[in-house]
Amino acid sequence: xxxxxxxxxxxxxxxxxxxxxxxxxxxxxxxxxxxxxxxxxxxxxxxxxxxxxxxxxxxxxxxxxxxxxxxxxxxxxxxxxxxxxxxxxxxxxxxxxxxxxxxxxxxxxxxxxxxxxxxxxxxxxxxxxxxxxxxxxxxxxxxxxxxxxxxxxxxxxxxxxxxxxxxxxxxxxxxxxxxxxxxxxxxxxxxxxxxxxxxxxxxxxxxxxxxxxxxxxxxxxxxxxxxxxxxxxxxxxxxxxxxxxxxxxxxxxxxxxxxxxxxxxxxxxxxxxxxxxxxxxxxxxxxxxxxxxxxxxxxxxxxxxxxxxxxxxxxxxxxxxxxxxxxxxxxxxxxxxxxxxxxxxxxxxxxxxxxxxxxxxxxxxxxxxxxxxxxxxxxxxxxxxxxxxxxxxxxxxxxxxxxxxxxxxxxxxxxxxxxxxxxxxxxxxxxxxxxxxxxxxxxxxxxxxxxxxxxxxxxxxxxxxxxxxxxxxxxxxxxxxxxxxxxxxxxxxxxxxxxxxxxxxxxxxxxxxxxxxxxxxxxxxxxxxxxxxxxxxxxxxxxxxxxxxxxxxxxxxxxxxxxxxxxxxxxxxxxxxxxxxxxxxxxxxxxxxxxxxxxxxxxxxxxxxxxxxxxxxxxxxxxxxxxxxxxxxxxxxxxxxxxxxxxxxxxxxxxxxxxxxxxxxxxxxxxxxxxxxxxxxxxxxxxxxxxxxxxxxxxxxxxxxxxxxxxxxxxxxxxxxxxxxxxxxxxxxxxxxxxxxxxxxxxxxxxxxxxxxxxx
DNA sequence: CTAGCCTGTCATGGT
DNA sequence: GCACCATGACAGGCT
Numbered sequence: 076x077x078x079x080x081x082x083x084x085x086x087x088x089x090x091x092x093x094x095x096x097x098x099x100x101x102x103x104x105x106x107x108x109x110x111x112x113x114x115x116x117x118x119x120x121x122x123x124x125x126x127x128x129x130x131x132x133x134x135x136x137x138x139x140x141x142x143x144x145x146x147x148x149x150x151x152x153x154x155x156x157x158x159x160x161x162x163x164x165x166x167x168x169x170x171x172x173x174x175x176x177x178x179x180x181x182x183x184x185x186x187x188x189x190x191x192x193x194x195x196x197x198x199x200x201x202x203x204x205x206x207x208x209x210x211x212x213x214x215x216x217x218x219x220x221x222x223x224x225x226x227x228x229x230x231x232x233x234x235x236x237x238x239x240x241x242x243x244x245x246x247x248x249x250x251x252x253x254x255x256x257x258x259x260x261x262x263x264x265x266x267x268x269x270x271x272x273x274x275x276x277x278x279x280x281x282x283x284x285x286x287x288x289x290x291x292x293x294x295x296x297x298x299x300x301x302x303x304x305x306x307x308x309x310x311x312x313x314x315x316x317x318x319x320x321x322x323x324x325x326x327x328x329x330x331x332x333x334x335x336x337x338x339x340x341x342x343x344x345x346x347x348x349x350x351x352x353x354x355x356x357x358x359x360x361x362x363x364x365x366x367x368x369x370x371x372x373x374x375x376x377x378x379x380x381x382x383x384x385x386x387x388x389x390x391x392x393x394x395x396x397x398x399x400x401x402x403x404x405x406x407x408x409x410x411x412x413x414x415x416x417x418x419x420x421x422x423x424x425x426x427x428x429x430x431x432x433x434x435x436x437x438x439x440x441x442x443x444x445x446x447x448x449x450x451x452x453x454x455x456x457x458x459x460x461x462x463x464x465x466x467x468x469x470x471x472x473x474x475x476x477x478x479x480x481x482x483x484x485x486x487x488x489x490x491x492x493x494x495x496x497x498x499x500x501x502x503x504x505x506x507x508x509x510x511x512x513x514x515x516x517x518x519x520x521x522x523x524x525x526x527x528x529x530x531x532x533x534x535x536x537x538x539x540x541x542x543x544x545x546x547x548x549x550x551x552x553x554x555x556x557x558x559x560x561x562x563x564x565x566x567x568x569x570x571x572x573x574x575x576x577x578x579x580x581x582x583x584x585x586x587x588x589x590x591x592x593x594x595x596x597x598x599x600x601x602x603x604x605x606x607x608x609x610x611x612x613x614x615x616x617x618x619x620x621x622x623x624x625x626x627x628x629x630x631x632x633x634x635x636x637x638x639x640x641x642x643x644x645x646x647x648x649x650x651x652x653x654x655x656x657x658x659x660x661x662x663x664x665x666x667x668x669x670x671x672x673x674x675x676x677x678x679x680x681x682x683x684x685x686x687x688x689x690x691x692x693x694x695x696x697x698x699x700x701x702x703x704x705x706x707x708x709x710x711x712x713x714x715x716x717x718x719x720x721x722x723x724x725x726x727x728x729x730x731x732x733x734x735x736x737x738x739x740x741x742x743x744x745x746x747x748x749x750x751x752x753x754x755x756x757x758x759x760x761x762x763x764x765x766x767x768x769x770x771x772x773x774x775x776x777x778x779x780x781x782x783x784x785x786x787x788x789x790x791x792x793x794x795x796x797x798x799x800x801x802x803x804x805x806x807x808x809x810x811x812x813x814x815x816x817x818x819x820x821x822x823x824x825x826x827x828x829x830x831x832x833x834x835x
Numbered sequence: 836c837t838a839g840c841c842t843g844t845c846a847t848g849g850t
Numbered sequence: 851g852c853a854c855c856a857t858g859a860c861a862g863g864c865t
Contacts, residue, residue, distance in 0.1 A: 674843085675843090697852095697853065697854090723843080723844065723845090725853095725854070725855080726843085726844070726845080726855090726856095727842085727843060727844075728855095729854085729855055729856060729857085730842080730843070730844080730856090730857080731842085731843095732855085732856080733855090733856055733857055733858095734841090734842090734857095736856090736857095737857090
């Protein structure tokens with residue numbers, strides 16, 4: 076009820092704005108797309124919507140104005156891109172239907188595939204118009220569209236509350252334009268297959284004359300639409316539903332245009348070839364980016380950042396778009412059966428379109444509930460969404476829901492004005508949005524949750540980082556683990572390292588006596604290696620018998636020496652010959668052999684006839700060490716050597732510990748990356764769920780609106796024609812029936828029109 | 836023969 | 851100032 080009030084007041088304003096827009100139509104789209112924030116502010120004024128808009132703006136800015144520009148351009152191009160003919164809402168639907176889009180793309184080159192979705196922008200304009208036209212033809216009445224617009228506004232606000240943006244409105248504007256422009260007959264009808272519809276929609280968009288600059292569709296087409304004026308409420312509702320998706324679609328369109336537009340342009344069925352104003356490439360870029368994103372996600376190889384960046388700015392930034400499109404199918408596993416193209420589309424567009432624009436369409440596959448979704452929606456989407464796929468994605472969905480009605484009616488322009496940035500999108504990180512969008516698209520496109528989950532899993536698994544490395548180290552670590560286990564049986568690497576350090580500190584003798592030292596002994600060259608390995612995976616350690624043996628070896632510096640040398644002074648091979656040393660130690664190699672393998676210090680010690688082992692030299696505490704030196708009358712050369720041996724030995728252990736720590740750090744980081752990816756996937760899932768719930772809510776809203784409207788009767792008991800009246804929500808919670816012709820401003824002034832309180 | 840890895844050693848800085 | 855530790859850099863050995 077409160078919503079109704081808000082909607083009513085705000086709705087009036089928006090409505091007025093929309094009307095003005097319709098009348099003006101001024102390159103609102105362009106502004107919106109490019110400068111959405113200012114326009115929005117101006118038009119909408121500081122409303123909750125604004126905040127949302129701001130989000131969009133942020134996105135736009137973040138994602139890159141370039142995007143918007145490109146998008147806008149794209150939209151124009153897309154519209155221009157004749158290839159795409161959005162016959163009906165189908166076009167919209169198509170947009171919504173990722174599959175269709177994918178298919179288009181998959182066509183890779185097929186203009187159809189290319190599509191349009193991408194062209195979300197264009198589609199927004201073009202599609203919407205077409206949708207309108209078609210709808211108009213269907214519905215027949217602009218009035219209906221007005222109502223739709225009103226509804227849209229309301230819904231939009233609700234969406235806004237939810238976090239949706241108004242971008243959809245922009246789309247509506249475009250749609251109007253597109254409709255006007257669209258001479259092409261509305262081919263599609265609901266009956267049309269999604270793909271066909273989608274194609275049609277695309278074509279329509281393309282066909283629709285779009286301002287190259289603004290990307291807005293030319294009103295010329297309107298007449299055609301106008302012809303189809305009479306619409307039933309249901310039709311209006313349908314249109315509305317269709318429109319909803321638009322926001323999303325618009326985004327989609329934006330993408331599609333880039334890649335698809337070019338290719339498709341030639342093929343456009345209706346074909347008004349919009350001049351390739353916007354470089355089709357840009358849309359493709361978007362697609363490519365989406366692809367890349369998807370790929371990244373899928374493979375996990377790509378770093379999150381990259382993917383995000385790509386996604387966010389991808390449209391503008393990426394030049395790869397073209398390539399991605401080609402690849403899409405293969406790359407995306409997401410699309411269940413959809414052609415590769417579809418997948419592509421789904422990726423970028425899907426995210427946007429699905430969310431923002433048409434529920435019906437988007438969801439239609441899944442939900443199937445969406446009745447009308449297809450046509451009307453597309454146009455809307457094109458306008459605002461194109462700029463930011465991501466942003467549009469979240470917000471647009473919500474907003475888009477309502478747009479359709481507006482679009483349907485002549486008011487489409489108005490809707491465009493409403494475009495607001497989706498707060499929703501802002502919430503999500505670009506990268507998140509991208510991925511999410513992809514996932515959403517996949518979901519919407521018909522991916523089962525299971526599939527989505529798989530994708531997520533894949534993403535998780537496929538970390539860009541070489542998790543493998545971690546694994547690999549881990550495996551080796553098993554050996555090391557033995558060492559650690561020996562020391563303290565501590566499983567964790569950290570513990571291990573510490574233990575190792577301790578071991579070093581302990582004297583060789585002590586070490587022999589003490590198990591820990593033994594562990595320390597692991598530091599022996601060979602041992603050290605094991606330790607490293609184990610270090611990574613301490614867990615494995617424990618189980619390994621060999622490790623136990625290793626633990627007992629205290630050879631590290633003196634391993635052999637400790638065993639033998641203590642008395643012999645023979646520094647057994649300490650150093651590098653790790654394996655050999657071990658084997659020797661086990662084999663009890665002859666002193667000669669030991670000598671060969673003995674470290675330089677050991678040899679020097681022997682050469683200098685140092686009376687004690689290097690192990691002692693290195694590991695004895697300072698006091699004991701000093702006492703030991705005091706006991707023996709040693710020459711300066713011997714003392715210097717002993718001190719060097721001690722220094723080097725300690726440094727060696729320190730180096731080993733340091734390296735272990737490095738490995739641990741790397742492993743931990745890898746683990747952290749994995750964890751973060753899991754979290755990311757989880758968040759994406761949650762987002763998808765949230766989007767679904769939003770769709771459902773929107774659908775419910777629409778159905779309720781229709782229900783209420785259909786039940787309304789005037790004083791004479793006659794139903795209000797949806798084409799002529801729309802429901803407005805009063806600030807006081809009352810619901811007013813407003814004639815669509817009345818401007819929002821007027822409405823705001825005079826809610827006088829027939830009012831009937833209807834409280835929800 | 837080369838590249839990569841491992842290890843030891845040195846130099847440096849911090850505690 | 852000494853002892854110890856940590857770490858980057860380098861070099862040698864090994865595969």
